[in-house]
Each structure stands twice: as structure tokens, then as C-alpha cells.
Amino acid sequence: MNMMERAGPIVLPLALLILWELACKAFDIPPFVLPSPSMVMVALYNNAFVIWFHSSQTLYTTVVGFAVAVAFGAFLGILVGSSRLAYTSLYPMLVGFNSVPKVAIVPILVVWFGIGTVPAIVTAFMLSFFPIAVNVATGLATIEPDLRDVLRSLGASQLDIVRKIGIPRSMPYLFASLKISITLAFVGSVISETLASNRGIGTLMTQASANFNIPLVFAGLVVIALMGIVMYMMFAFVEKRMTGWATRGATFGIGG
Amino acid sequence: MKNLVELIDVSLSYGKTLAVSNLNMKVPEGSFAAVVGPSGCGKSSLMKLVTGLMLATTGAVVVDGHEISGPVSIVGMAFQNPNLLPWRTTLENVMLPLEVVRPERHQLRAKKKEFTERAMDLLRIVGLESFANHYPWQLSGGMQQRASLCRSLIHQPRLLMLDEPFGALDAFTREELWDVLQTIWLERRFTAILVTHDLREALYLADDVHVMSNRPGCVARTVNTGAFSRPRGEQTFIDPAFNENVMELRADIRAQRMPIEMAATGAPTTPAGAAR
Numbered sequence: 001m002n003m004m005e006r007a008g009p010i011v012l013p014l015a016l017l018i019l020w021e022l023a024c025k026a027f028d029i030p031p032f033v034l035p036s037p038s039m040v041m042v043a044l045y046n047n048a049f050v051i052w053f054h055s056s057q058t059l060y061t062t063v064v065g066f067a068v069a070v071a072f073g074a075f076l077g078i079l080v081g082s083s084r085l086a087y088t089s090l091y092p093m094l095v096g097f098n099s100v101p102k103v104a105i106v107p108i109l110v111v112w113f114g115i116g117t118v119p120a121i122v123t124a125f126m127l128s129f130f131p132i133a134v135n136v137a138t139g140l141a142t143i144e145p146d147l148r149d150v151l152r153s154l155g156a157s158q159l160d161i162v163r164k165i166g167i168p169r170s171m172p173y174l175f176a177s178l179k180i181s182i183t184l185a186f187v188g189s190v191i192s193e194t195l196a197s198n199r200g201i202g203t204l205m206t207q208a209s210a211n212f213n214i215p216l217v218f219a220g221l222v223v224i225a226l227m228g229i230v231m232y233m234m235f236a237f238v239e240k241r242m243t244g245w246a247t248r249g250a251t252f253g254i255g256g
Numbered sequence: 257m258k259n260l261v262e263l264i265d266v267s268l269s270y271g272k273t274l275a276v277s278n279l280n281m282k283v284p285e286g287s288f289a290a291v292v293g294p295s296g297c298g299k300s301s302l303m304k305l306v307t308g309l310m311l312a313t314t315g316a317v318v319v320d321g322h323e324i325s326g327p328v329s330i331v332g333m334a335f336q337n338p339n340l341l342p343w344r345t346t347l348e349n350v351m352l353p354l355e356v357v358r359p360e361r362h363q364l365r366a367k368k369k370e371f372t373e374r375a376m377d378l379l380r381i382v383g384l385e386s387f388a389n390h391y392p393w394q395l396s397g398g399m400q401q402r403a404s405l406c407r408s409l410i411h412q413p414r415l416l417m418l419d420e421p422f423g424a425l426d427a428f429t430r431e432e433l434w435d436v437l438q439t440i441w442l443e444r445r446f447t448a449i450l451v452t453h454d455l456r457e458a459l460y461l462a463d464d465v466h467v468m469s470n471r472p473g474c475v476a477r478t479v480n481t482g483a484f485s486r487p488r489g490e491q492t493f494i495d496p497a498f499n500e501n502v503m504e505l506r507a508d509i510r511a512q513r514m515p516i517e518m519a520a521t522g523a524p525t526t527p528a529g530a531a532r
Contacts, residue, residue, distance in 0.1 A: 146335040
């Protein structure tokens with residue numbers, strides 16, 4: 001990586017922030033329409049404790065929902081990718097389910113589980129398991145037929161083929177999907193918190209905007225974005241360590 | 257000598273399409289057979305039939321004295337694409353069949369040293385011993401194909417099935433690998449069936465070359481190459497008899513192709529000319 005590539009991820013956001021700050025000053029935009037970055041920073045600092053209180057809840061529900069999504073999505077992906085029967089019978093239903101707007105399900109979840117933690121976890125889960133399942137299934141379904149024949153002719157069972165080839169082969173697909181899914185999990189828990197919770201970044205932002213405290217709303221957005229970036233980078237790092245064989249030669253990962 | 261593989265009046269159809277029909281072939285134990293033919297003549301179907309991956313629609317496929325009813329585990333396979341697993345080193349790739357085939361899969365831990373030794377022996381024969389711990393992407397195409405060959409032989413199969421294994425290689429590498437294959441075969445004397453488009457390759461490596469007819473495929477002619485002594489080498493290529501055989505095989509295959517070309521390009525004009 002050369003200097004420009006190293007500096008890029010820092011320089012570009014900084015430049016945008018400066019532009020934003022200058023625009024707010026130059027056009028004298030009122031803070032309840034668009035607060036300047038400096039005001040958002042101040043809001044972040046002044047409300048640090050409140051923001052921590054809410055964001056820790058969001059992080060908690062997101063991570064739990066996401067963890068369940070990884071386990072369930074990987075299981076479903078292996079099932080759908082290795083069995084034709086499972087594929088034909090499950091896939092249409094999965095697509096249908098994924099097309100349902102999850103916002104519409106949150107009220108039902110509230111009826112079932114009450115407001116707060118559980119609906120947030122469930123929403124995070126519902127939003128994030130689908131890409132995982134689809135990606136893992138793709139990794140399994142695209143095993144080279146010749147290689148399958150080599151193993152089958154040796155008396156390998158379908159389970160052997162999945163274990164020896166399918167699962168290792170689908171790892172790069174799994175990690176690509178984790179990077180997409182973790183960000184979706186944040187969307188899920190924030191949606192649920194916005195609609196029905198006493199705690200969480202979503203709740204904080206709803207309350208702040210009701211009070212016309214727009215800088216605090218933006219502070220919430222910044223915190224969610226930061227948490228998303230950190231989680232994304234964690235998976236990108238693990239991915240690089242575990243499936244380097246799939247992206248060798250490239251100095252950048254294949255982004256999700 | 258007894259036949260390890262025998263196909264008796266075999267036909268195979270995919271739905272309505274008949275891929276092979278009336279196929280008869282005998283491969284004596286320890287011999288090297290090659291199968292050549294026009295493209296689409298059912299050579300790959302033959303591979304699947306002999307390995308038991310597909311069952312004959314009619315007729316019988318007899319392997320090692322038994323009519324087969326499923327995958328036969330005495331077989332090793334290699335294809336045009338080496339299909340090495342990118343997350344495994346060369347050595348680990350070569351040892352993959354041992355993790356699957358019975359009884360070796362249950363002896364992995366107990367006989368690890370012996371198995372590794374066996375794999376290294378094979379790698380030594382093909383000249384890859386110093387690449388045992390390299391990953392597939394660090395190997396050239398020819399080296400990958402050598403590794404694939406080792407993988408197909410690691411479980412000491414009595415029957416080796418090769419489906420155009422050298423088809424994607426450049427001419428120099430290909431001829432180099434012919435000799436590698438010949439060396440292993442002369443040393444181990446397993447039975448081998450090679451499916452190929454390359455007539456020189458077929459004549460150079462095999463004891464019997466079977467020419468297949470157009471679809472639905474059957475054996476149109478069998479050429480014995482006993483006249484060329486082993487080990488074959490440079491002197492075989494310049495033997496006039498060898499080149500004559502190549503020309504004859506070419507004529508055979510062209511004769512098999514004829515009907516398609518007549519139907520496709522010749523048909524509209526010929527009747528008009530005949531009428532006049």
C-alpha cells in the first residue's frame with residue numbers, strides 16, 4: 001500500500017467534515033435543521049454517559065441477535081446448499097420471509113415479548129441471518145462436479161463431501177456475508193428500539209428528535225456508524241487470518 | 257490375463273438422449289487402455305459407467321469380477337482440471353483420499369507416518385517432493401496436474417481413470433507428463449483407462465487404443481500398440497510405424513465425424529446436384 005492508500009480512509013472523511021462545517025457556517029444553517037460537526041462533537045461529549053448507557057444496550061442486542069443469526073444462518077446454508085430437497089422446499093419460503101419489512105413485525109414481537117431487549121435481539125437476528133444462509137449455501141452448491149466425483153468414487157458420503165470440501169470452501173462466502181450481516185444487525189436492533197424500547201440508541205434518537213435536540217440525534221448516528229465500522233473491521237481481520245487462501249495476491253479484501 | 261474391467265453390451269441414456277449404446281470393451285488387469293473419439297461420443301459417460309457413478313441403462317459393467325451397482329472404491333480419478341483444494345498444501349491435497357476411503361480413513365492417526373511416507377514417495381516420482389508444503393496457487397499448471405495424479409494414486413487404486421488429464425497443458429509440459437505417467441505405471445502396474453483427444457498421447461501411453469464411434473458411442477476399432485517396446489521415449493515418436501498408426505487413427509475419427517458435417521453443411525446442396 002502506498003501513502004495515498006494509507007491516508008485515504010482518514011483524509012476523505014476529514015475533508016467531508018470540514019466541508020460540512022464550512023457549509024453550516026457559510027449558509028448559517030440552523031442547528032435543528034443540520035448541526036455542524038463541531039456541534040455534534042460537543043453533544044457527544046456533553047452526553048457521554050447517556051450515550052454510553054444507550055449504546056451499550058444497542059451493542060448488546062445487536063451482538064446477541066447477530067450471534068444467533070450466524071449459528072442459524074450457517075446451519076440453514078449448509079442444509080440448503082447440500083441437499084436438493086432442502087433447497088427446493090426451503091428457498092421460496094426464505095425469500096418470502098426476507099421480503100417482509102421487519103418494521104412491520106416489531107409490533108407483533110412486542111405483543112409476544114413486551115418492549116425492550118427481546119424484540120431488538122429478534123429483529124437484529126431476522127435482518128441478518130438471510131445473507132449468511134444464502135452465501136454459505138452458494139459456497140456449498142458450487143463445489144466442482146469433478147471433485148465431487150473423485151470423492152464419491154472413493155465411497156464418500158454426502159456428509160464427507162460437505163465436511164471435507166463444502167464447509168472449508170464456503171468460509172470466504174461466510175465471511176463476506178458476516179461483514180454485510182453485522183451492519184444489518186445494527187439496523188435491526190435500532191429499528192426495534194426506535195419503535196418499542198426504553199433503552200438503546202434508537203430510543204435515545206427518538207427522544208432527542210422529539211425534543212428538537214438534533215445535535216444529539218446526529219451524535220447517536222455517529223455512534224452507530226462507529227460501532228458498525230469497528231465490528232466490520234473485526235470480521236475483516238478474522239477473515240484475513242482464516243481465509244487468506246481465497247484472496248491471496250490482492251492487498252485489499254473483497255469488500256462485502 | 258483376466259479382465260479387470262469388462263463392458264458388455266452397455267448402453268446409457270440421459271432422458272431421451274442415448275449417450276452410448278452397444279458398448280463392448282475389455283481391459284485386462286495391469287494393462288493401459290486409451291479411449292479416443294470425436295467430441296461428444298460419450299467418453300465421459302464411459303468414465304462414469306466404469307467408476308459406478310452412473311449405472312448402465314442396459315447391459316453390464318463388470319469390475320473385478322462383479323457387476324457393479326454403485327461407486328467402486330478400487331478406483332482413482334484425475335481430470336483435465338486438477339481441482340486441488342486451495343486451502344490445503346500439496347501434501348495435504350495428495351492425502352485427501354485417505355481421509356475418505358475405507359479402511360484407511362480409520363487408520364489416519366495410527367498410520368500417519370506410513371501414509372505421509374507413501375505420499376512423499378509419489379511426490380518424489382513426479383518430482384514435487386520439494387513442493388510438498390506449497391499451496392496450489394504457488395504451483396504451475398503442470399505441477400498442479402502432477403499433484404492431482406499423486407492424489408489419484410495415493411490410496412493405491414487398482415484402477416486409474418484419467419479424463420483428458422493433460423488437455424489443458426502446453427505441448428512441452430504435456431509430453432513431460434506422459435513420461436511421468438509412464439514411469440509410475442511401469443513401476444506400479446495398476447490398470448489404467450485414459451480418455452483423450454490426443455492420438456499421439458493415446459498411442460504413446462496405452463497398450464490398447466479404443467476408437468469410439470459417433471454418438472451413441474460404441475467401440476468402432478481397437479488398436480494394439482504392442483509393437484512399440486517400453487519404456488517408450490524419443491525413439492517411439494520417430495518410428496514410422498508409430499506415425500502411421502497416428503494417421504490411421506485420425507482417418508478413423510474423421511470417418512466417424514463425417515455424418516455430422518454432411519448433415520450440417522453438405523445436405524442442402526448435394527440433393528440439388530444429384531438431381532441434375
